[in-house]
Amino acid sequence: MKSLDELAKIKESRRAALKIREGVPSATEKAHVMMCGGAGCISSKCLDVVDAMKEALNKNGIADQVQIILTGCMGPCDMGPVAIVYPDATFYRRLKPKDAEAIVEEHIMQGNQIPRLMYRTPGAKEPTPRVNDIDLFAKQKKIVLRNNFYIDPTSIEDYIANDGYAALGKALTKMQPEDIIEEIKKSGLRGRGGAGFSTGMKWGFTAAASGAPKYVVCNGDEGDPGAFMDRSVLEGDPHSVIEGMAICGRAIGAEQGYVYVRAEYPLAIERLDYALQKARKNGLLGKNLFGSGFNFDIEIRIGAGAFVCGEETALLTSIEGKRGEPRPRPPFPANAGVWGKPTVLNNVETWANIPEIILKGADAYAAIGTEKSKGTKVFALAGRINNTGIIEVPMGTTLREIVFEIGGGIPRKKAFKAVQTGGPSGGCIPAEHLDTPVDYDSLGALGAIMGSGGMIVLDEDTCMVDIAKFFLDFIVDESCGKCSPCRIGTKRMHEILDNISNGKGKEGDIELLEELATTIKATALCGLGQTAPNPVLSTIRYFRNEYEEHIRDKKCSCNVCELKE
């Protein structure tokens, strides 16, 4: 890519070809079918639907007039397989192979949409055909997932058509590195990987650090064991991450980036790798981008299954091909990161926000969200909730809106008990705090954390002692063993919880758990240990009665734990 003009030309021509996805009928094409190819829909056999659709298209001789595009997760996984048919933007759900023929012959060929395959708001008489009219989507705000109904993740032209790489072009031709950092600072963007540190400040520190070369790293380790936001971004819109990283490269003076993705995400790796190749071929990675003299390229590094490698110092060591053990900070990665050089490390979702901020400006971005948490957040909603899947909402949306409006409430008329955020580092938020606006600070005040975006809804049948034990089980498995507070302390906590849930709990156990938790938090070497007691502390804080019941009455009202008398 030599200039903004050249990019604009690609955009123009591709956009014309994609008018059909904006609702404009085309003279040569009858339809574009965006079929969700996320893991959820794959498991509900969307590929069989694709095959059936291809067959139906061939049978009717219109295969060359209809495109079928496999996208990343579209969000409402439990309704899968889902698809959007353009130009009408009709949203279909729970598709079976036999429905494919109906879509082709009735909808695409005769223009009759198929009500029985559409989504109907609970209680509504009529189904809602158009995807953007569906209440579930209308309440969301998409920045990170801006492309997920629109583009083919394997097409760089599609990405460009929706303003892709325009932010990089702007950053390289119209902005100075300091301006870029200033813009990111002003946007108020905070890291989406969990801790919520100011992204602009992090870039500023790295830009100012002495040492060369510098590096840009993307954390795609996604350790929270009940969440897949980052995976959805990498699978559905890999170029947004590449573009964000290249912009940072310019801002801090780095020419090399790494994306660290876990080996368990083969499709994300494949899509990202393909996107990198396309970007290189189009001169959007490599030498002298946009004729600015700026060089940048990215390599993929594969994480081989260790939760602790999501922690930044561990991740950086793992990139070097070693055992991913954390080390004490300081020095922070801004001064000593990969190969001991100044490094910016950000989360996948953080990266995907960058192009939008640069393109539309910090003020537009900062207008969304709350005072101290700007923009949107992607959450993976799961557990005992009707609409499971991926959502993106403005910061400050209340938990009630998320769980009951977008999430559709709790199945089988059960009562809501709590929502768990932040995974093994986070905590539970009970019903009395449902009206809390979701942002970094208010969740922190409740003893939970924003975390990376996992949100597990728990109903009245969930035993909170069991949940606490589940997370500690995970921690005991994943502790790297380097420091004893974490290695020995969490094991001890796990034993006590195990006893409580087996009916062998004693008076004083709760206090002992609290005491151990305080020590571990204060003395563990890395974030894994320092936050590991949180799920226990927060369940004790809000559900102490359940612990007491297990200990005193040897009873689990939820009938989850098997207590021996």
Added chain:
Amino acid sequence: MVACASNASNDELIKQLDKIIDPYRGNPGGLIQVLTKAQNLVGYLPKWVQIQIAEGLGVSLQEVYGVITFYTFFSLIPRGRHKISVCAGTACYVKGTKMVTTTIKDLLDLKPGQTTPDSRFTLEIVRCIGACGLAPAMIIDGKDVHGRLEPELIPAVLEQYA
């Protein structure tokens, strides 16, 4: 994915492994990439593979071993033709991971980390496979996702893998 090369002769494997090592020769930073690809080729990481990699990249055998044992993705022992990865992420846990593992244990007499005597299945536990919306879920051979599992459905799923 696992068994693809097991028929090839050892010489052939050594050659293919060399090809994997080539881009990283003398570069210890490539260790994890090389191990990942080597495991895809051979199915696991026996001693001869470790030695060849250690020599190729210029790291000690001890370091190679240390890395292999640190990451759960790597295996020192042969695995079955099919890998069942049961999700024990939070969403699946609250919806019935225990049921899935118990059912598999009853059907195949197989516990996490084990391989059936006929080398048909290896069972492992993983965290979140991205199908939380269809919890409880499992993934077979790293690609086939099976969701909304119930005890009655599992035998039919397993039958698809000979």
